[in-house]
Every structure is written in C-alpha cells, then in structure tokens.
Amino acid sequence: MDSERILHELWVRDEEAIEHLALKYASYCHKIASNFLIHEEEIEEVLNDVWLGTWKSIPPNRPDNLKAYLAKLTRNISNKLYRDQHAKKRFHPEVSSVYEELEECIPSTSSLEEEYNCRELANCIDSFLRSLNKEERVLFVRRYWYFDSITDLANRFGFTESSVKTKLWRMRTRLKKRLSEGGLEI
Amino acid sequence: MTKELLVDSMEMIEDEFLFEAEEYKPVPKTKMSAFHSINRIAAVLLVLPLLAIMFILLSIPVMAATGIEPAYELLYSISPEIAQALKPINASVVDNGIRMKVSSIDVSNDEAWVYISLKDLEQERVTESTTLFDSYSINVPTTFCSSSCRAISYNTETGEKTFLIRLWWNKAEGIDLKGKKVTFIVREFLSDRQATDQKEIFFPLSEIIIDPPTKKVHLIGRGGNFPSDDSIATVMIMPESERCSPVTGIYVLGAGIIDDMIHVQVSCDNPLSNDTNCVLNSSKYSMIWFNDDHSKTYHEFVFPVDMLETDGFRVTGDFWTYGNRTEGKWVVTFAIPK
Structure with a gap:
C-alpha cells in the first residue's frame, strides 16, 4: 500500500485508511514515540492519537509527504505527553537531557519568545542546519528532532559517546552564536 | 519556557532534513x-x-x-x-503430553491463514474454552508484517482446539512473506473457563457508603472516559468482607458515592495466571490497580449518580476466570507457500 493510496483513502473517508496507516507506519512512529516515552501503553496511546489525528486532519490538509506528516504528529503528541509527565515528575531522563542541552543554545540575555515566534525560530534553525556539513546536520537532527540517545548516536555513527557529546556541544555553541547574531540578543 | 520553544521550533524544520536523517548511512571510519x-x-x-x-x-x-x-x-x-x-521446518511438536501441529495454510496475494491445532494426548486439558491468553509469539522474518491469532473451533470428537493465525503484509512496499518461514511459540494455555455473563448485582441504599474513605493508587489500566491523564487515582477503601462472589476468585467488595458518582469495587484473584477479569456494564469509566504482590487486581467502576434507583443501585456485569493452566513449550515452524 503506497502512501498516495492511503492519502486517497483518507481523503474519501475510507475507514480502512486507519488500518493501512498502522500497517505501514506503526513501527516508524513507534520508534519516534519510544524516544520520548518509557511505558509501552503510553506509546500505544500516542500511536492511536496519531492515527486519529491524521484521520481528523486529512482532509482538509493534504501533505506532500505523509511519512513526514506522521513523524511530526508523533513527535508533537509524544512531546506533549512527555511534558505532562515532566510536570508530574515521571519522565524519560534522556528527553530531559535533550531539553537541558537545547537550553544551552539560548543566548544569555535573550528571551526567545519575546523576539521570535516558532516559525521564525524554525527558519533560523533551518538556516543553521544548512550551514553544517551533512554528518553534523544528521547528528544534530537525530539528537534534537528524533531525540535519539547518545548511545544510539554513537552506535549509528561509529563514534565514541564522548565524541558525540563533543560534536553536539560544538554545534550547540554555533547555534547559540547564530541566534545571537541573528538579532535575538536584546 | 525558552527551551520548550526551541524544541517546538525544531519540529517545524524542513522535511528534507528529516529524510536526510532517516536515510543517512555513515561512512565507515x-x-x-x-x-x-x-x-x-x-x-x-x-x-x-x-x-x-x-x-x-x-x-x-x-x-x-x-x-x-x-x-x-x-x-x-x-x-x-x-x-x-x-x-x-517443524510442523508438529509434543510437550507435556500436548501436541501442537500445523493443520493447513491458505495464502493469497498479501495474506496467509495458518490453522494450528492443539490436542491433549494424555488427559483432557485442552477443552472448548482453551485460550492461549497472551502467552504466544508469532516470529516472522520482517518487522513490516502484521499478525494475529484467535481460537476458531473445537472438535468434541477428537478433542482438538483449532487456532487461526492471520499474517498480512504490504506487497506494494516490497514485503512478501511467501516462501519465508514463520515460527509460532506457545508457552502456556488456559482452560476450564468459569464465567457468569450479565450477572445482576444489587446494592440496597443502606449498603451504599456515602463518602467512603479513600486512598491513592497507581493505576495499571483505565477504561471509558477516564477524566485525567494521570495514572495516580483516588479509589475507595472497602471492607475486607466481600459482598458476593459471582465466580470463583472474583469478589464484589462494595459500593460508595464520591462527588456525585457511584463507585463499585471488585477484586480478582490471580489475574496474571488465570486471566481472572470482570466488566460492569454502563460505567462512565473504570480504574484497575494491583495489590502489592500482584496476586490480585482491583477494579473500580464509576457510574453517574442518576443511575441510582429508589431502592438502591442495580448493575449487570460479566465475570470470568480459568481453572486450569498448562505450561510447556510448543514451537512449530512452517513456510508460507509461494
């Protein structure tokens, strides 16, 4: 079942689309959600919300790429659930580390909300990502978009964990500099 | 909140970066x-x-x-x-006096149906009510394949219980199970089902406790329109003496009214080994938690107060458990025909 066919099923409100979505994308979305959440039942809850969210949002939306659309939806729902858990002190320690690392990128005198909305900040990050070489960019996206653990990244890239941490630290420093130069500093 | 803003902004980066991160193969060092x-x-x-x-x-x-x-x-x-x-390939196996074998396989373009039979060669542990519970695995050569297993029939003459394994895959994605081998593993099964369906439970007004004492528990399950995402919930503390036992090992402990909702609490012995369980009809939501050593589950069903009748509260429910648990290791491996 190709994604165009599933999109068509969603568009014509064919309920089999949900089963086909799950069949084709469950393992992919599961991997993304499992980087945010510890308990299997919560991950299952996220996946159910993803299928339901997709059903409700297509139409009117017609994404160019269904896989990316689902990935973003999964990340968004998982991240919200993570934040709820964080408030209740029941959270994934790896995700907490990613948050702390990203905090380091914020220019010291800046309040990002006052300067940038999400879209503008995303544009700035896009521009920063383009300035990196491919290996650095993938490493950055895997850590801060997919929330891959340091251990997974070390295995994936064939680096030591310490090397991964150093590379990420360098990139965070560069992002911080770029955010400051981009006029974020007040 | 700035780090949250950064995390949220990362979500909006160009799709191309996601594809690149998905497909990137590091150059071997x-x-x-x-x-x-x-x-x-x-x-x-x-x-x-x-x-x-x-x-x-x-x-x-x-x-x-x-x-x-x-x-x-x-x-x-x-x-x-x-x-x-x-x-x-191993289409038949005997362990603990129980034989499991592959009876037949049907296959279509992107789906296969495998019929597996279970027969007790020594006693009568395989019965009409035999269930594999959740103690089986279906091992397939790819993660991009879905599978399910359900009981479909029991032959009273031969004493064979038949299960249907359904496997389906996405051929358009280049996945094809035809010619590949699949392994089905069973570690235990339950039989001797004891059940009471649509059993009416009645609580006279005098026995419904208004604002009973409560405690906080960590839920392992929630049902219906549970009002919160929290897994910590407030439940009633009920007296040890049970009100009635619809099925062996299941005890209705009592009813109470908290915040204009009727709560009914039931306990189930040995839920993990005997699948002891219950459902009360028409509840708004339900909560399940374990006792300390996981030998019991407690279920609390919550109903709107307008279901209260003039003489008390009436509710129906299904209650079940399994009397026999048989352990072993039954492993069959078969190829999906081309």
Missing part, C-alpha cells in the same frame, strides 16, 4: 591509522576479544539452525530474517 599507532600488546588485547566475539557470533547461527532454542531466540532478537531463514 578507517581503523588502520589507529591500529598502526598502538603497540603489539594492545593489538593482541584488541584482537583476541574480537576473535572471541566473532566465534560466538558465528556459533549462534549454527546453534540456532540445529534447533537450540536460546541460540535461536538470541539470533531472532538480532536479526529476525536470518533467524527465520535458519530455523528448521
């Missing part, structure tokens, strides 16, 4: 320069463990192919495709 720079002893120390690891890695497939289950399970966790390719 050459180890030669590092190798030459270390001395001989270090090289030996490096090589010996590697040789040992290689020996183990090479041994695992051999052991798996000769039917050694732990080796197969280890290999399956590393590479389902290789583990299944090496697994010998």
Whole structure:
C-alpha cells in the first residue's frame, strides 16, 4: 500500500485508511514515540492519537509527504505527553537531557519568545542546519528532532559517546552564536 | 519556557532534513591509522576479544539452525530474517503430553491463514474454552508484517482446539512473506473457563457508603472516559468482607458515592495466571490497580449518580476466570507457500 493510496483513502473517508496507516507506519512512529516515552501503553496511546489525528486532519490538509506528516504528529503528541509527565515528575531522563542541552543554545540575555515566534525560530534553525556539513546536520537532527540517545548516536555513527557529546556541544555553541547574531540578543 | 520553544521550533524544520536523517548511512571510519599507532600488546588485547566475539557470533547461527532454542531466540532478537531463514521446518511438536501441529495454510496475494491445532494426548486439558491468553509469539522474518491469532473451533470428537493465525503484509512496499518461514511459540494455555455473563448485582441504599474513605493508587489500566491523564487515582477503601462472589476468585467488595458518582469495587484473584477479569456494564469509566504482590487486581467502576434507583443501585456485569493452566513449550515452524 503506497502512501498516495492511503492519502486517497483518507481523503474519501475510507475507514480502512486507519488500518493501512498502522500497517505501514506503526513501527516508524513507534520508534519516534519510544524516544520520548518509557511505558509501552503510553506509546500505544500516542500511536492511536496519531492515527486519529491524521484521520481528523486529512482532509482538509493534504501533505506532500505523509511519512513526514506522521513523524511530526508523533513527535508533537509524544512531546506533549512527555511534558505532562515532566510536570508530574515521571519522565524519560534522556528527553530531559535533550531539553537541558537545547537550553544551552539560548543566548544569555535573550528571551526567545519575546523576539521570535516558532516559525521564525524554525527558519533560523533551518538556516543553521544548512550551514553544517551533512554528518553534523544528521547528528544534530537525530539528537534534537528524533531525540535519539547518545548511545544510539554513537552506535549509528561509529563514534565514541564522548565524541558525540563533543560534536553536539560544538554545534550547540554555533547555534547559540547564530541566534545571537541573528538579532535575538536584546 | 525558552527551551520548550526551541524544541517546538525544531519540529517545524524542513522535511528534507528529516529524510536526510532517516536515510543517512555513515561512512565507515578507517581503523588502520589507529591500529598502526598502538603497540603489539594492545593489538593482541584488541584482537583476541574480537576473535572471541566473532566465534560466538558465528556459533549462534549454527546453534540456532540445529534447533537450540536460546541460540535461536538470541539470533531472532538480532536479526529476525536470518533467524527465520535458519530455523528448521517443524510442523508438529509434543510437550507435556500436548501436541501442537500445523493443520493447513491458505495464502493469497498479501495474506496467509495458518490453522494450528492443539490436542491433549494424555488427559483432557485442552477443552472448548482453551485460550492461549497472551502467552504466544508469532516470529516472522520482517518487522513490516502484521499478525494475529484467535481460537476458531473445537472438535468434541477428537478433542482438538483449532487456532487461526492471520499474517498480512504490504506487497506494494516490497514485503512478501511467501516462501519465508514463520515460527509460532506457545508457552502456556488456559482452560476450564468459569464465567457468569450479565450477572445482576444489587446494592440496597443502606449498603451504599456515602463518602467512603479513600486512598491513592497507581493505576495499571483505565477504561471509558477516564477524566485525567494521570495514572495516580483516588479509589475507595472497602471492607475486607466481600459482598458476593459471582465466580470463583472474583469478589464484589462494595459500593460508595464520591462527588456525585457511584463507585463499585471488585477484586480478582490471580489475574496474571488465570486471566481472572470482570466488566460492569454502563460505567462512565473504570480504574484497575494491583495489590502489592500482584496476586490480585482491583477494579473500580464509576457510574453517574442518576443511575441510582429508589431502592438502591442495580448493575449487570460479566465475570470470568480459568481453572486450569498448562505450561510447556510448543514451537512449530512452517513456510508460507509461494
């Protein structure tokens, strides 16, 4: 079942689309959600919300790429659930580390909300990502978009964990500099 | 909240970066320069463990192919495709006096139906109510395949219980199970189902406790329109003496009214080993939690107060448990016909 066919099923409100979505994308979305959440039942809850969210949002939306659309939806729902858990002190320690690392990128005198909305900040990050070489960019996206653990990244890239941490630290420093130069500093 | 803003902004980056991160294959790093720079002893120390690891890695497939289950399970966790390719075909197995065999396989373009029968050769442990509970595994050579298993019939003359395994895959994605091997593993099954369906439970007004004492518990399950995402919930503390027992091991403990909602609490003995369980109809939501040693589950069903009648509260429910649990290890491996 190709994604165009599933999109068509969603568009014509064919309920089999949900089963086909799950069949084709469950393992992919599961991997993304499992980087945010510890308990299997919560991950299952996220996946159910993803299928339901997709059903409700297509139409009117017609994404160019269904896989990316689902990935973003999964990340968004998982991240919200993570934040709820964080408030209740029941959270994934790896995700907490990613948050702390990203905090380091914020220019010291800046309040990002006052300067940038999400879209503008995303544009700035896009521009920063383009300035990196491919290996650095993938490493950055895997850590801060997919929330891959340091251990997974070390295995994936064939680096030591310490090397991964150093590379990420360098990139965070560069992002911080770029955010400051981009006029974020007040 | 700034770090949250950064995390949220990351979500909106261009799709192309996601695809790149998905598809990126790191260039293998050459180890030669590092190798030459270390001395001989270090090289030996490096090589010996590697040789040992290689020996183990090479041994695992051999052991798996000769039917050694732990080796197969280890290999399956590393590479389902290789583990299944090496697994010998074995359409019938007997353990603990119970025979499991592959009766037949039907296949279509992107779906297969495998009929598996279970028969007790020594006693009468396989009955019409026999269920595999959740103690089975379906090992397939790819993760991009879905499967299910359900009981479909019982032959009273032969004493055989038949289960249907359904496997389906996405051929358009290049996945095809035809010609590939699948392994079905059963570790235990339950039989001797004891059940009461639509049993009416009645609580006279005098026995419904207004604002009963409560405690906080950690839920393992929630049902219906549970009002919160929290897994910590407030439940009633009920007296130890149960009100009634619709089925062996299931006890209705009592009812109370909290915040204009009627709560009914039920306990189930041995839920993990005997699948003891219950459902009360028309509840708004329900909560489930374990006792300390996980030998009991407690269920609290919550109903709107307008269901209260003039003389009390009436509710119906289904209650069930299984009297027999049979353990063993039954493993069959079969190929999906081309």
